[in-house]
Amino acid sequence: MKDISASLxxxxxxxxxxFNKAGDASSRVKRILQQIGANPTVIRRVAVACYExxxxxxxxxxxxxxxxxxxxxxxxxxxxDEGPGIEDIAxxxxxxxxTAPDSVREMGFGAGMGLPNMKNCSSLMEIKSEKGVGTMxxxxxxNA
Ligand SMILES: Nc1ncnc2c1ncn2[C@@H]1O[C@H](COP(=O)(O)OP(=O)(O)OP(=O)(O)O)[C@@H](O)[C@H]1O
Ligand SMILES: [Mg+2]
Numbered sequence: 568m569k570d571i572s573a574s575l576x577x578x579x580x581x582x583x584x585x586f587n588k589a590g591d592a593s594s595r596v597k598r599i600l601q602q603i604g605a606n607p608t609v610i611r612r613v614a615v616a617c618y619e620x621x622x623x624x625x626x627x628x629x630x631x632x633x634x635x636x637x638x639x640x641x642x643x644x645x646x647x648d649e650g651p652g653i654e655d656i657a658x659x660x661x662x663x664x665x666t667a668p669d670s671v672r673e674m675g676f677g678a679g680m681g682l683p684n685m686k687n688c689s690s691l692m693e694i695k696s697e698k699g700v701g702t703m704x705x706x707x708x709x710n711a
Contacts (some may be wrong), residue, residue, distance in 0.1 A: 572634045575635075578634045579595055579596070579620055579633045580592075581591035581624045581632065583624060583627075583648075585631040592633040593614060594616050596644070598599065600637065605637065606619070612688040613644060615685075615688050617633060620633070620644065620685060621633055622694075623681055623704075624648045624700075628648035629648070629651065639710065639711055642707075644707070645703065645704070646703070646704045648702050650695045650701050650702060652700055652702055653694065654696075656699050660686065662680060665678065682694075688708075690709040693706075
């Protein structure tokens with residue numbers, strides 16, 4: 568029988584445009600992983616990738632969720648939003664590509680490095696997006 572105590576699941580809401588609360592979901596994820604004694608290297612990678620994904624919802628979308636699912640072998644992060652979607656995912660993945668407006672660049676974002684960073688930090692990353700509907704990013708972090 569599956570030991571349900573060996574896996575955990577959490578969801579946190581993210582509001583587009585809310586720079587005061589930006590980063591809160593990622594901080595919660597990091598703290599939970601620290602509390603369950605996850606591998607520090609995995610925690611660092613998840614924290615960086617999750618923060619970038621959360622910021623993309625804050626900057627580029629209207630509303631979304633960060634979902635954490637962890638078991639002893641891996642951490643799964645799914646970030647799903649309602650927003651404009653990404654028309655050309657390959658272009659969005661190109662280092663330096665950004666559609667962030669000047670107001671956001673003035674805050675230090677918009678280098679176009681979030682998605683490439685998320686790919687580097689995770690063992691596996693998948694993006695699904697529909698123009699005018701929203702975006703889903705799924706990242707797996709192997710505990711190795
Ligand atoms: N959740 C999203 N919804 C809509 N578009 C997105 C989303 N995430 C990324 N994008 C698009 O992909 C581009 C590249 O994203 P990326 O995270 O690499 O850079 P950035 O957010 O523009 O800047 P940085 O992450 O360096 O602050 C964005 O500028 C935006 O056009
Ligand atoms: Mg970004």
